[in-house]
Amino acid sequence: MKWMLFGPETGIFLAAFFFLILSMWRKPNPARDHMYALVLSALGVAVSLACVGAEGFLFSGTYRLDLFSQVFKVALASGLFLIVCLCASLEEIKKRYRQEFYFFLFVCTLAMMLLVSAQHLLTILLALELSSYSLYLLVTLRRNEDMGLEAGIKYFLTGIFASSIMIFGMALLYGATQAVYLQDLAQVMPELMNSPAAVIGMLLIFGGFFFKLAVYPFHIWVADTYQGAPDQVTAYIATASKVAVIAIVLRVISAVDQNSAYLVHVLAVLSITSMTLGNLAAITQKDMKRLLGYSTIAHSGYVLIGILSVGTAGYASAVFYALALLVMKFTVFLVVVVVSPRGRNLEIEELAGLHRRSPLLALALMVSVFSLAGIPPTVGFAGKFFVFMAAMDKGLFVLVLIAMVNVVVSLYYYLLVIKAAYLNVPRETLPPVHLSHPMRCLTGSLIATMVVVGFYPTPLIQLSEAMARSLM
Amino acid sequence: MIVPFGHVLMLAGMLFLLGVFCTVTRRNLIMIILGVEVMLNAAAIAFVGAALHWQSLEGQAFVLFIMAIAATEVSVGLALIVYAYRRSGSFDPSSYNLFR
């Protein structure tokens, strides 16, 4: 039955619809709504898992189901579930908007699921816009309206600017090739590698992705939006949203890139610039979320290395890195959400004494931050290692060297975070952080995942390789 | 096709640049959105031209969707901006500089 292939999307869509209905008919009830969201997102994960084996095309070939897309859907659904786990006390969102909050969250996830399967330029465009618009609104929902609005406006303006550039790029590409399906593009691109319209069109399309991925030069929204958005939304942008965009970039580039030196150069330049800029700018940040924003830019740079090392190894490493990012970024945000003072952003200094207030959270912070920095034996290291391996296979030694130097620079600010958590003495003694049991379990298992997968990454590598192969 | 495709593209390109110019120079949030609209329209013209050039309908379909997107954009954007204006009393993008 062909429609069963559409299971995850249908599930999430129904959940979103449910919240839409709920917001129309029922008075908000935070605990109940949260419970609904938890159950529905868990169901979403279950459905996605059930559909992992799905394969085929839908909607006259504009929509492709393969291992690659299905695993990413599982990742997205899990991302959603994890974010919902963080929404137990949604202080940052006014009570009356809670249902809409969940609604947009689910819609956004739906859009991203569509995105990872998109096979047609129009599908890509629509999925991307849908997720973007949901996020614009989510960002603006913050209780502190000045912050929320400013973050939203900046995010929105950059977003529409980038997407109009992308649309123009699509127009150019279409004008040059007539191809709108990715598989058609794959066939015509090799001959068009020297046609300016096609290649520049391609570049402009990537511009739209770069905006979502927070790659230079469309990283300009990241710091402000991360800082201004509610913590949970920032977490969502940093995790699920990134994963989806990495997926679509991989899909597009695997279709069009036939070892074009130009694209590799451009991507290499952007990658180097992103990571250098992100890491350098992060050093002097005081606000934890803003710091994470810059670190996101840097991580996008690392991912680009995997992406530009075209070939199965490169794509597999990028997939691995994306999945790794999901886990480690989420863990950091978990700590941020739990520790954040009410109504304000978490300053790095306010982590002081965390090792006393909650050893578990401090440990989680340390492991995840080391993972972000790429220190073994964490999953972040494994990710970086495979990315670099792929790059070196293509002979990009200098790129790897620069990336490693960046790792060292980034370590500085990551260490500052750890120092704050483990070393600094808080100005006033704060009470211990209370963590519910499920949250403890979640934190513990996240730590374990990061370490175990970092030490024994084989299954995940095999999975990513299988996904990369299904992409080709 | 009476007008060569290259000319259409050139028109679209110029319109796009105008849109960019409007976006980055006008110190008014609404004008920024308008600039983006212009950029979208430039893309739409390019699509129409390309559709004619290739004699395929997909370009036309794109244009329809672009119009829809533009509409969403204006509605969401205006909602945001009007709300922001109500709070801060300013359309000037430089007055939104809370973060650093």
Add this chain to the structure above:
Amino acid sequence: MIPFWAQDATHAMALLSTLMPLVAFLAIMLGTRSKEKLSAGLSIGAVAVSFGCSFLLLFRLWNLREPLEYSTRWVALNTVEIPFGFLLDPVSLLMLCIVTLICLLVQVYSLGYMAGDPGFSRYYAFMSLFAWAMTSLVLSPTLLQLFIFWELVGLSSYLLIGFWYEKFSATQAGKKAFVMTRAGDVSFLLGLILVLVYAGNLSIVEMNSPGFAGLMPSTMVTFAALLIFGGIVGKSAQFPLLTWLPDAMEGPTPVSALLHSATMVAAGVYLFARLFPFFTLSPAAMGIILFIGTVSMLLAATMAMVARDIKQVWAYSTISQLGFMIMGLAAGGYFAGVFHLTTHAGFKALLFLCSGVLIHTFHTNDLFELAKGGVRRLKIPMVALAVAAGALAGLPPFSGFFSKEAILAVLALSSNPIWLGAGFLGAFLTAYYAFRVIFILLFPPQTATESSDQLSGLPSAPKPSHHEGSSMTLIWPLIILASFTLLLGFLQGPLENFLVKEDKHVLLSHGVLGAWLPFIALFFALAGAGLAWVEFGRQGARQVGFAERVPFFRDLFSQRWYLDHFYRFFVDRVVDRGFSRLFAQNDNRVIDGSIDAMSRGTLETSRFLAFLQSGMIQYRLLASFAVMVLLSLYFFF
């Protein structure tokens, strides 16, 4: 893994004589530190056993023809093999006997001298350590083993000089001694490696064998010989590394007697004698060595002339006599050098032990203070001191006369008369400063003696603490050594037979001066002693030496020819404030500075970039667009 099993009785005795003190050392360090008597007993017992064994060995092997070598594998590397074992030949046996005998005497003497010291056990432990190292050094079959114990001997010297560690000057002297000898040792090590590189091993027997010359080019032999001699310079306190030895007198007097006169410092000369055939391969090196020996001999003698500290006088005289031995050896007089080493060990130890009694009784090192205190009343020590001084001055019938004469005879053989002249000058100066001490001690200025009798209550005059209490443990070693000093000279013949055997390549003809030589030597010695009498001994002498009357010489000699100033300058200015400071600053300023600057630069860049990120949104949009345009343009290149 290393079979230390004795192969036969001789080996067993050699083992016993070297290892017993080590056992004692370990036992004291690990167990009996708190029990003083037991520690001393252990140590003395051990050294007595070594002494017994070494004399047995001497008698057993009196007619030894070929060197006897025992060795076991200690470390075997790919190309470097380091065996551990014993080489028994006449010179090592003789030295072993000297060492163990004096060790034994000094340890017995120390029972009285060190009684009541809080570090009594530690003292005996260090003494045992020294005894072990020294005996092992003496019997080493390879240069490497010798070097190892050479270092250990240096270590025990350091520990014993700084034995009274509360005293700043003592620790300072220990440090100085160690560092200066270390400088020599480095040179020794280099020479050793050089030999190793060419010859492939360091067996002393092989180095001394006639075939060795074929293994190394002659320039390299000269190089190696000079480098090894560097070690001797350090250890035997020769010019220019001689200033540590007078300072080393900060240690307890028995230590000075044992290490810094009789045995340890003589190890340098011993090494020279040991490798004598090797050194003779390079006449050039021998020439330089002869020069250095002469310079040291004369310099130290001049310093001894003006010193006021009794131990310092003997220390300078040790340097001088060691230089004298080196002169003898370098001039080709193998037996003469070794013989003087033997006699010197006896009378120099005696000198120190006598002085030790004086110092122990009057608690001062100053000659004039001692005289004022009335040391002449201590009969036995004074007699023994006079005997020893006679030997030092080279007066018959004391042993020094015979050995000195032997060296002068060798010097007379050399083509250049300047060495013989220097030898005579040395003999004169030696007699002068030796008797200067004796006369100062014996004939304190009348007034001073009277006043000290009358005003004995004044604190200025040192009071004898236990006048009569110079216990038997202090006295007996003196008597034994004095008798040796008297007798040893007459054993010249048998010793020569023992040491040189059939290869009498050293002809004992007396050169140009012929049979007159002993008398000329005696004349110079008597002249020296006479001058000392005139200046210090006779009634109403002003007790100011001729050198002291000229301020320039007084300062020059008492400041040790400004050698110390030079070293101080070198260490303080060049090493400490020069290189060390330069490097430390380089670390702080240049290396760390550049790294810190890099970090600061990164921080500044970071601020700047972060500032760029917080501008108005439109600027940023413009920048993004511009970048996209540039990237597009890049396509066309």
Add this chain to the structure above:
Amino acid sequence: MPRFEIKGALSMQIELAGFPYLSAILVTCVAGLLVILLLPEERKAEIKWVSAGFSGTTLLLCLYLFFAYDKSKGGLQFVEKILWVPSLGIQYFNAVDGFSLPNLLLTGIVFFTGVLTMWQLEERVKEFFALYFLLVLGVFGLFVSMDLFFIFVWYDVSLFPMYLLIAVWGTTRKEYAAMKLTLYLLAGSALILPGMIYLYAKSGLHTFDITALMQPGTFTAAQQKFAFPLFYLGFGILAGVWPFHTWSPVGHAAAPHSVSMVHAGVLMKIGAFGVLRVAIFLCPEGWQYWSGVMAFLAAFGIIYGALAGLRQTDLKYVIGYSSVSHMGIVGLGLSTVSVEGLNGAVFQMFAHGIMTALLFSAVGYIYDRTHTKEIGELGGLSRVMPVASFYFILAALAGMGIPGLACFWGELVVFIAAFKVYPVRTVVALLALVVSALFMLRVVQRTFYGPLPEKHAQLNDVSFSLGIPRMILAGVLLLFGLFPALLFDVIETASIPFMNGLPR
């Protein structure tokens, strides 16, 4: 239908030669870590006993390995090989040879004595020992691993606990030192990782297995010449190669005692061992090409460290600089391209490890009592704490290269080997022996001799139980000083075949 299958995730290819002792060491560390983590923070005594127990177990295992190693056979023994990541050719490949065995033993000893040295720690005990175990886990792992990937993993595992260990429990300028040290050392890894991947890519063998990659002919001379400096500098930073040594005094001075012990005693060896195991094993031609430069840096480092140490006023700074100097000797040995050089270098690694551990352990005791490391504020300590002074002086003597203590042999053999190849550089390095004697003795004199300051008159000497770790270290120092063949025989089983296998 699912078309893919995750192959072999659980059916790993395992190759074992008998009981996996090497993994047992690692597992013991992990188990210790977990047990410590599970114990409640307040039960400090239990935590310490657990640490001592587990670290003692690792020491026993190391001892067993050291003596069970078949010297007549040589080569790699106790091999454990598991195909870890098949698609990338990563193997979990542990084995020991003559080069790693001494270091393994060293780690075991220092680990155990380090735990005992920190017996009186009262502040954040649980975290300290947990991090300490993690640190040592990395060290053990690095010494036994024969797979490049794991070498890098263990390398970093051993580095990052350093940051917290120094920053939390350290003393002088601890935060600055911790940051500096961590960044410095990770900057090293920024060179190692690209180098590693570069070799992997160039070999075309699709493996990180060192034994496979070191086969002659795997890399061209040009590749080796290119890759060698990456590893040499990368690992060399950790080994205190001049001019990348400045982290060492600062870091040593700031770290808590047992961390200093592990750090100077073992971590610096990791650097040297990395140079040996990775740079020299994989790029022998690069080694020969660059050896002159190595020798120059090493010789200069030897004299530089000694001279710079002369001016320091902080006890730990002094030791830090002496470490720079001594590690220079290791570097000099490695630069000789000869069996003797390798023998001496590995021996010196071991000996220096024990020696510095003893020094830091002794300083630790003194600092805990007097609360100062400034030499100027100390003095005459021999009178109140003769035993503690004895340990320090013994180690200082070892540092000066006194025969009878282990360091002597390493230095001697290295100098013999180096003199044959680089006479001038060796002479320069030998001069450092005089300088190091001067500065060690100066420290001893000012700290332990002379008058005793009033405020320190009431201090206690080391009690027997607290003296145990120092006793062990001093004993080892003496044992290998008197019977160096114990160690040399083991090292030669690796160095001779290795040098014979080199293309000339």
